[in-house]
Amino acid sequence: MGHKVVIVDDSGVTRKIIRKALHMIGLDIEALHECGNGEEALELIRQEPLDLLITDLNMPQMTGVELLKELHETRRAEGMKIIVITSDRNEERLEELQDLEVCAVLNKPFRPESLREAIVQKCHVE
C-alpha cells in the first residue's frame, strides 16, 4: 500500500527537488501533497492523516518548528514520520527537534541517497 506524503517548503524549487528525489528513490507513494508553509500543512493534516511529513523550518506565516510543536501538542503527529530538510544549522534549534518526534534532519543541499537513508533507516518507511 502506498504512502501519503506531504512536502512543506516555501521554495517551489525545493519542493520540486524533494518530489523528484522521492521518485528517484522509488518510494511507493499513494498521495503526494505540497504546502508552502506550516499553516497550509496543518490544515491538510487536519483533513487527511498522512504517513510522512517532510518539512523545512524557515518559512513565512508558520515556521516548521511552530508546525511541529502544534502537531506534537495536539497529538496529530502520532503515526506520522517526520523528516526536516533545512538550511538552518543552528545547533540549539536542531536539539529542539528531538522532542518533536523528528526522525531525521537533512541539511540543504541534500542528495537523494541521504533522503532514502532517512526514510528507510531512520523512519523505517519502506
Next chain:
Amino acid sequence: MDLETLHHEFSSAATEVLQEAAYVFVSPVEIQVHERPNAEERVRIRIPFISDRRKGGFEASATRDLCLKLNAEMLGAEDLEGMEGFQPSEVIGEVLNMVAGLTLSRILEEGETWELGVPETVLEGSFSNTCGDVGVELLLETEEGDCIELSLGVSE
C-alpha cells in the same frame, strides 16, 4: 569579527553550495577589475539574519539566464517539467538560503543562537549589501562566464 575569516567562510560556503546543489563550478573574480554586471537586468534577493549577539543580511544577484541554468541543474537538466512555473527569484533565493545557513554555522560563535529570515526580493536600488559594520562582497564566475554577486553585512 575578523574580515578575512568572514570572507573565506562566505566564499567557501557559496562555492560548496553552488557545486553541491547545482553542479556549478565557480571562481572568484576581483570586483575592482571586473566590469560589474548591469544591476537592472539582475534578480536581487536579500535574506536578513539575527542572533543574540549580532544582526545582518545576505544578498545575491544573478541574471535571469543564470537562474534558469541553476534551476535546470538543481532539478536535473533533462527535467523540462521542472521549468514550469520557473521563478528566477525563487531559485537564487534558495541558493542564497543554503549559502546563508552554511556560512552562519561557520562564522558565529558556539552557543550563539540565530535566526535566518525568509528570502525577499530587492526591488530598487543598486546592488549593495553592506548593511552592517563589517561587509564582504563576492563576485563568482561560472565556467560559462556568468557571474553571481553575493554579499554579507554584519553588525555587532
